[in-house]
Amino acid sequence: MRSRLTVLVFALAAGCALPALAGPPDPALQRGQAIAHDTCARCHGVATGEDSRNAGAPRFVVIAGRYNEISLEDRLSEIAKQGHYEMPPQPISREDIRSLTAYIESLAQP
Numbered sequence: 001m002r003s004r005l006t007v008l009v010f011a012l013a014a015g016c017a018l019p020a021l022a023g024p025p026d027p028a029l030q031r032g033q034a035i036a037h038d039t040c041a042r043c044h045g046v047a048t049g050e051d052s053r054n055a056g057a058p059r060f061v062v063i064a065g066r067y068n069e070i071s072l073e074d075r076l077s078e079i080a081k082q083g084h085y086e087m088p089p090q091p092i093s094r095e096d097i098r099s100l101t102a103y104i105e106s107l108a109q110p
């Protein structure tokens with residue numbers, strides 16, 4: 001009985017640890033990833049290996065290669081303020097824009 005309980009506790013602990021391992025460890029990156037999933041994933045592939053649902057929208061991995069960190073942050077500020085394509089303007093704070101930028105840049109292939 002006791003050993004069964006131990007196994008259960010270990011199984012639960014492992015189950016909780018897995019999602020943390022799969023995501024980026026940095027809180028800013030995690031925040032950026034969450035915004036990307038909530039706001040951008042409707043059209044863009046926002047994770048490595050994820051295809052865009054809107055075929056015209058570049059995957060974030062590709063965007064990461066096109067911009068450097070400074071130009072991407074500027075571009076994302078514009079996109080948030082003005083919207084783009086069918087995406088209406090989004091009230092994304094300056095800090096969240098930075099997190100989103102850091103997340104997209106973290107996808108860049110070396």
Ligand code: HEC
Nearest residue numbers: 039040042043044054056057058063075076079085086087
């Ligand atoms: C309704 C669909 C849609 C949503 C939602 C959307 N996008 Fe896009 N986005 C597009 C399309 C379509 C393009 C391709 C435009 C082109 O290159 O012709 C694009 C292009 C881009 C580009 C590269 C081209 C450029 O204008 O600099 C960036 C960067 C970008 N999107 C960021 C974002 C971010 C960040 C979000 C979430 C906050 C987001 N998009 C949400 C449709 C969308």
